[in-house]
Amino acid sequence: MFDDRTDAGERLAAELERRGLAADVVLGIPRGALPVAAPVAEALEADLDVVVARKLGAPGNPELAIGAVASDGSVWYNDDLVDRLGVSEGYLEEIREEEAENAREKAERYRGGPGVADLAGKRVVVVDDGVATGATARACLRQVREADAESVTLAVPVGSPDSMATLEAEADEVIALQTPADFRAVGQFYRTFGQVSDEEAVTYLEGGQ
Incomplete structure (x- = not known):
């Protein structure tokens, strides 16, 4: 159980550091992933950006x-x-x-500019606040692949075991802190899981670029 998205992001960042994962860019999937992605980008000393599906x-x-x-x-x-x-x-x-x-x-x-970041030759970590069906994550990972990234990692605090398994075909590495067998919805693993507004999400980007 995570206190909120920031707590989930800090715990995810610690795990990625423990694994020695290197990244040039961390991409959050708006809006809910930005509070999770920000601590990850900070810990990995990577640029913070978005990928949208x-x-x-x-x-x-x-x-x-x-x-x-x-x-x-x-x-x-x-x-x-x-x-x-x-x-x-x-x-x-x-x-x-x-x-x-x-x-x-x-x-x-x-982004305040073109909708797609320049990812060619970069090590990219895609972050979401959790994976249920995996539909949007899959489309985002394909976009990163199409942008000629050097490597693509999907990192989330929690995900459906079945969905996470199928996403392994879309990334070089798929990391989830928790893949509980009783998964029903992402929100059940957060004590606080309110909506993230566009305005709040953009503040994370402004601090991470």
Whole structure:
């Protein structure tokens, strides 16, 4: 159990230091990951930035993720769910374009410039406050790969065991402090897990760049 996101970030940072992990850039997935990513970036003496992805909602059920798309257009689809729901190619293309644009706008708003950081040849750690389905994390990791990073590590305080296992194919290393068998939602492992506002998230970036 973590007190809050800052406590989770400090404990995650300590574990990454213990492992001797080196990084040039730490990327938080807005908004909730920024309080977690900030202590990690500080401990690893790395730049703090963001990588943004948007969930792709199912037709008629926007809360059900059938995939995710990052700000550079990198996309992941849950093929089994897409097939089971009979989602059309037209719908997939339409929602991918719409949410990719939303992700670009969000990234530019956070970064105050181009929505994608220059990651070529850099050692990158992607941080989230936790992994449930892993949809957005997967799209973010693919974006980092597409940006020609030297290495890609996913580091989170807590994650679903099944989701963390599937994400191993997307990164050089996947690290979670906890992968509890009774995982239901990320928030159940935090004593305080309130919303992080855009304004609060940006303050972490301003202090970390």
